[in-house]
Structure formats: structure tokens, C-alpha cells
Amino acid sequence: MTGRNKDFVMTKSEQVPVVATSDVVVVGGGAAGLSAAVSAARNGCSVTLVERYHHLGGMASGGMVLVLDDMVNPGHGNRPDEIVTTGIVSEFVDRMKAQNAAVFPPPEDCVTNWEMWQKWSRWGCINFHETGTPQPIIHAVAFDPDAWKRVSLDLVKDCGVNLRLHSWFSEAIVENGRVEGVICQTKLGRQAIRAKMVIDATGDLDLAASAGAEFIQGEYIVTTVFRLCDVDTDKAEAFEYANPEEYKKLDRQARRVIGGAWGMWWLKTPLPGIVWCNCPHMTGYDGLSPEGMVAAEYEGRERMMNLLAFARANIPGFENAKMLGAAEQLGIRQTRLLRGEYVVTKDDVHKRRHFADSVCRGRDYYTPYRALLPKSLDNVIVAGRHYSVDSDAQKMSREIPPCMAQGEAAGVAVALALQSDCALRDVNVGAIQAQLRAQGADPGDIPSANALIDQNEGA
Numbered sequence: 428m429t430g431r432n433k434d435f436v437m438t439k440s441e442q443v444p445v446v447a448t449s450d451v452v453v454v455g456g457g458a459a460g461l462s463a464a465v466s467a468a469r470n471g472c473s474v475t476l477v478e479r480y481h482h483l484g485g486m487a488s489g490g491m492v493l494v495l496d497d498m499v500n501p502g503h504g505n506r507p508d509e510i511v512t513t514g515i516v517s518e519f520v521d522r523m524k525a526q527n528a529a530v531f532p533p534p535e536d537c538v539t540n541w542e543m544w545q546k547w548s549r550w551g552c553i554n555f556h557e558t559g560t561p562q563p564i565i566h567a568v569a570f571d572p573d574a575w576k577r578v579s580l581d582l583v584k585d586c587g588v589n590l591r592l593h594s595w596f597s598e599a600i601v602e603n604g605r606v607e608g609v610i611c612q613t614k615l616g617r618q619a620i621r622a623k624m625v626i627d628a629t630g631d632l633d634l635a636a637s638a639g640a641e642f643i644q645g646e647y648i649v650t651t652v653f654r655l656c657d658v659d660t661d662k663a664e665a666f667e668y669a670n671p672e673e674y675k676k677l678d679r680q681a682r683r684v685i686g687g688a689w690g691m692w693w694l695k696t697p698l699p700g701i702v703w704c705n706c707p708h709m710t711g712y713d714g715l716s717p718e719g720m721v722a723a724e725y726e727g728r729e730r731m732m733n734l735l736a737f738a739r740a741n742i743p744g745f746e747n748a749k750m751l752g753a754a755e756q757l758g759i760r761q762t763r764l765l766r767g768e769y770v771v772t773k774d775d776v777h778k779r780r781h782f783a784d785s786v787c788r789g790r791d792y793y794t795p796y797r798a799l800l801p802k803s804l805d806n807v808i809v810a811g812r813h814y815s816v817d818s819d820a821q822k823m824s825r826e827i828p829p830c831m832a833q834g835e836a837a838g839v840a841v842a843l844a845l846q847s848d849c850a851l852r853d854v855n856v857g858a859i860q861a862q863l864r865a866q867g868a869d870p871g872d873i874p875s876a877n878a879l880i881d882q883n884e885g886a
């Protein structure tokens with residue numbers, strides 16, 4: 428932050444109480460951090476999970492990002508769709524489904540025709556990477572944000588993870604080039620947590636950056652996601668399919684009013700009458716700067732109320748709609764990105780480049796273990812949207828399930844590093860891949876038929 432300021436004060440040195448000591452500390456309880464904590468704990472580590480807010484889930488719950496995407500390597504011709512984010516992702520979905528809080532198409536509905544489009548597209552279960560109409564229906568999961576929080580807490584409790592909510596990470600404790608733990612700001616003052624291995628799952632690279640890891644400053648659109656209630660979704664859909672041209676015209680106007688949205692600005696949620704609005708898109712805001720985020724909050728809330736007024740006045744089914752509320756967390760997609768042992772490029776993602784040290788995957792791309800490792804630190808690994816990737820490539824590879832898959836891999840890696848008493852970069856990648864397979868995940872060690880395999884595929 429200091430590069431942004433001109434005026435400074437000096438702070439006093441102080442004694443900080445140590446409130447926890449564990450094998451592993453995970454900072455950030457979003458999709459990636461939760462998965463990392465659970466995976467490390469199940470592999471025999473004592474784990475402390477630190478989260479600044481009162482809930483777990485990050486963007487997936489507090490940010491109200493309510494469709495799990497990029498879970499499938501889409502089939503083509505005789506090659507069927509392949510679900511690639513399994514392991515903890517599948518378990519998480521099953522647990523939400525058991526609470527009637529997750530909706531997804533059965534495999535037989537994952538085809539390309541208008542009937543299935545009308546049945547599933549308003550759940551967000553479409554392959555939006557395909558052009559043409561209708562787009563294919565694909566395995567994606569619409570879920571409820573409070574269920575995400577509940578399932579996260581259940582998992583953490585089941586695994587014996589020491590959960591420390593209301594704890595805002597402020598700095599890494601670095602001694603002799605090694606991260607010995609973290610310091611958090613709490614209502615009781617600053618508190619220290621000691622750990623042998625550290626996982627940065629803050630999404631903004633707070634921890635690794637504080638410990639001196641190299642990074643770049645990325646930026647992408649931000650969004651004040653919100654939900655409307657009392658929407659008659661049956662009526663809205665019936666109108667849309669009976670009057671496609673009229674609907675298209677209204678929809679174009681609605682998107683102009685909100686000022687930026689994906690193809691579908693409203694989607695159904697597991698709660699009847701409540702729709703999810705993944706908009707507006709707003710540009711030019713720095714997701715690390717308090718001033719920037721306050722300005723985005725003002726702008727986003729104004730735009731969403733304008734859209735509500737337009738929809739109530741014009742769109743059948745929305746006559747009685749009301750603002751249920753904006754997400755607790757501003758929708759930040761990209762800030763700091765690690766410059767790690769390998770930097771994933773747009774070309775890698777686009778061409779589906781396979782890596783011999785792949786430890787997780789999303790859609791049809793592979794993530795090498797090296798892209799989770801800072802260059803300079805032996806006992807720090809990252810998981811989530813701030814991994815080592817170019818800005819453009821991150822925009823195509825940051826969805827919730829792949830972030831969880833990264834977390835699951837990071838959890839296995841720290842456990843193996845502790846067992847072998849070695850630096851994270853020296854862990855046997857084959858052992859990480861084997862353990863991930865044993866726990867039901869797909870590390871991407873076996874390339875799919877559509878992967879690009881380089882002659883000199885590096886690990």
C-alpha cells in the first residue's frame with residue numbers, strides 16, 4: 428500500500444500474543460481456503476483457518492456468486508462431457524443438494540436442443556464458451572449462499588479445523604526467509620498464529636505479498652451482485668419463450684439500464700421467486716483500495732435500483748419484484764496475481780496445454796503445481812484466484828470449482844512436505860497426484876483426448 432501514499436506515521440513495536448500453533452495455517456476461508464483446510468486436515472495436519480468475516484465462502488457466499496461453473500471438459504462428437512472438478516467439489520455439491528440447496532441438470536439433460544435450453548438455461552447451466560444458439564446444457568450447479576456457509580462450517584467442524592473468524596490477516600511473520608506464522612487484527616488487538624506451513628487463500632495474495640513474494644497488479648470488472656425477490660419466474664419465462672423478439676428488445680433495454688451484464692442478467696436460484704443478478708459490470712475500480720470499493724458500492728447500488736424500477740415497470744413476471752439485497756462483499760474478480768515458479772498464460776488455457784506436474788484442472792485446462800508456488804518462499808503455497816497466472820488467463824480460469832481444486836491440491840502438498848520435512852517445491856508431484864486421486868479428485872495427471880501435449884512437456 429505504501430506506494431500509493433505520501434504521508435506516513437511510525438508505529439511502535441509491540442508484544443503480540445500467540446493464540447494458536449498448528450502444522451498449517453490457511454488464511455482466507457473462501458472456496459479455495461475451505462478446501463485447502465479440509466484437505467490438509469484429512470491428511471493428518473493440525474490446521475488453523477483464518478477468515479476476516481463472520482462467515483466462510485468468500486465470493487461464493489458473501490459475494491453471492493451463485494452458479495458453480497467450469498466443472499466440465501465439454502465433449503465433442505463421440506467424446507462425452509467429462510466432469511473434471513471432483514473430490515471436495517463433488518462432496519460439497521452433494522452436501523448442499525441434501526439440503527435442497529443445489530440445482531443441476533441430470534446427465535441426460537446435458538444436450539443441445541431448445542427443449543433443454545428452456546428447462547435449464549435460466550439456472551445458468553449452459554456452456555457459455557460455445558457460440559451459436561441454443562448453447563449446450565452442461566453440468567453446472569445453482570446454489571444457495573447460506574447453504575454454502577452452513578456446509579463450510581459442517582466440514583470444518585467434522586475435520587477438527589481450528590476456525591478463527593473475525594480475524595483480519597495483517598502481516599506475515601518472516602524469520603530467516605521463512606514464514607513462521609501470521610499476525611491478525613481482531614477486536615482484542617493483534618494476535619499471532621504460528622505454523623510450519625502456510626497457505627494463502629485470501630484471493631488478493633495478502634499473505635504471500637506481505638512475505639515478499641513477487642506479484643503483478645491485475646484488474647478486471649467489479650460487480651455489486653444482488654438478488655430480487657417476489658419474481659414470478661414462470662411468468663417471465665413463459666413471456667420470453669412466447670414473445671422472443673419483444674423479450675429481446677426489453678432485455679436489451681434492461682442491460683442498458685444496469686450498464687453492463689452477461690447474456691442473462693437474471694438467473695433462478697433454489698429459493699422460489701428469488702433471482703440472482705450477476706451485474707452491473709463496473710470498470711476502473713481497484714479491488715484493494717477502500718476508496719475504490721466505496722465508490723463502486725455507491726455506483727453499483729444506484730444502478731441496481733434503476734434496473735429494479737425498469738423491470739417492475741416493463742418486464743412481465745417482475746411487476747412485484749423487490750430488492751432482496753446486495754451481496755455483503757463487493758464482487759472483486761482480480762487484484763494481485765502471484766509471479767510464481769511458473770506463470771500460466773492465456774495460450775496455455777486457450778490451447779488446453781497439459782503439464783506433467785498438473786495438480787488440478789478446470790473446464791478443459793490444467794494447472795501445474797509450480798503455478799501455486801512463490802519463487803522465494805519454501806513453506807508458502809497459494810490457492811485460488813490469485814494463483815500464478817497472467818491477467819488475461821486468470822479471467823478464463825478463476826471459477827469457484829477450479830479454485831476449490833487448487834485448495835485441495837495445496838492441502839495435500841503441505842501434508843506431504845511436512846511428512847518429508849522438505850520445502851514445498853521439493854515435494855514429489857507424483858505423490859501429490861496419487862493422493863488426490865485416492866481422495867476422489869482429478870489432478871489432471873492423465874490428459875484428456877483434447878489436451879495439447881508438448882514434446883518437451885515440462886514439470
Ligand SMILES: Cc1cc2nc3c(=O)[nH]c(=O)nc-3n(C[C@H](O)[C@H](O)[C@H](O)COP(=O)(O)OP(=O)(O)OC[C@H]3O[C@@H](n4cnc5c(N)ncnc54)[C@H](O)[C@@H]3O)c2cc1C
Nearest residue numbers: 455457458459479485486496596629630758811812826827
Ligand atoms: C461478480 C462475480 C461473478 C462471478 N461469477 C462466477 C460464476 O458464475 N461461477 C463461478 O464458478 N465463478 C464465478 N466467479 C469467480 C469466483 O467467484 C471466484 O474466482 C472464486 O470464488 C474465488 O475463490 P477464492 O477462494 O480464490 O477467493 P475468495 O472467494 O475471494 O475468498 C477469499 C477469502 O479470503 C478472505 N480474506 C481475504 N483477505 C483476508 C485477510 N486479509 N484476512 C483474512 N481473511 C481474508 C475473504 O474474506 C474470503 O473469504 C465470479 C466472481 C465475481 C466477483
